[in-house]
Amino acid sequence: MKKIKVASETETKRLAEKLAQALRPASVVTLTGDLGVGKTTFTKGFGQGLGVKRTINSPTFTIVKSYSAEIPLHHIDAYRLEDSDEDIGFDEYFTDQAITVVEWPQFIDLFLPEERLEILIERLEDDSRLITLNPIGSYYENVCEELIR
């Protein structure tokens, strides 16, 4: 578990960008945090890191938005799947030659790959953010080690 304090949106983006560049295709990152805490900011930075040129915007309605880039990005928002317990074919996305970012991962817990990088963003009292990286599996542990160094 690694904890990183970031002071601004720019710093959040920069961290996300660095992380995206450190990951290989078929990686899965989950993103948890309250409304307005910076999940979208993080994903925008993450997309920049992958070289996504399009504006990354909300996938809530469509559940998934995919972006082409050198390593493509799947941006999943599972918010509307709270009452659904079906396997909705997520493997297609997770095992693809793309990187997937999942918001509201708790709603698709059953279908997430065992090994993944869990990220929690929290708002601190001074309005800075605490970003917690919880890598599951040796690959993600190494990525986080490299990132912090």
Next chain:
Amino acid sequence: MGEVMSQNKETYILAIETSCDETAAAIIKDGREIISNVVASQIESHKRFGGVVPEIASRHHVEQMINVLEETFSKAGMTADEIDAFAVTEGPGLVGALLVGVSTAKALAFAHDKPLIGVHHIAGHIYANRLIEEFQFPLLALVVSGGHTELVLMQEHGQFEVIGETRDDAAGEAYDKVARSMGLPYPGGPEIDRLAKQGEDHLDFPRAWLEDESFDFSFSGLKSAVINTLHNAKQKGIELEKADVAASFQASVVDVLVEKTYRAAQENKVRHVIVAGGVAANSGLRQALEEKFSDQPIKLSIPPLSLCTDNAAMIGAAGMIDYQKGNFSDWAMNANPALDLEIYGNRQR
């Protein structure tokens, strides 16, 4: 000697659309005329979840595809042998849903030895208008739906430039979320539109204009403002008139959409403005656009409601442009959830 394509020959395209929750097929003549147009909606089964559920959507597509095709042919009084090309939504959309349409179109094109045409879903929404009125260029399309809010500039057929898009929520998504927090049934857009007519815009919700030069949109702040207003009123025990909340919210969305469309039309000296996507069904938006462009030399087209929501007729209309340009897809074509509109417009296949 092979078949010579004469100028006078009519072209019939069979089109399939399965990118989201509608299983649809259509036969279009010469890109402009609907011969038959069938849509099997899944909206009833998605009501339970307050929206589309991908795997349910895919399964429904598989169940309905053949029925929809049969009905499309029988309504047209045609057989697959009379079809000149098979067009299908290649992306963007849900990969499992898209695959059903792509596989079906591939099988049909292969079996009948006719061209296969992969179409971009948003290009389809834009071309829905050409089933009603011929395009005049330069043309500006305002694309507004649950998943998209974009301004697309076209200098010629089949070429697209995205000059503005939402940075967070799409307009339709904001409608959905606001409707849900007001306790309105799904889909929320039509409900808010209906209520808005009975209410007054006095709650002074924000308008996100962003930078002066920008044609981008942002609806997430507005959505939060409405939800906070509802929340605060509830805590203070104040009963807000739902119709007024709807009217105030709708006025805020419509103001920004209309003003940015108008500015983009002026700045790019367009001759034709068209509206596309599900939110084009919104009566408040239609009325405001008609007023704004009423004294302009710019032509304004808004398709009938049946062509605003997902359908296959629009895919056939867009596919005709690819047909004329010889932009055919090969058998390796796959569902492409990340298909980019500008790249689609520029590609040579």
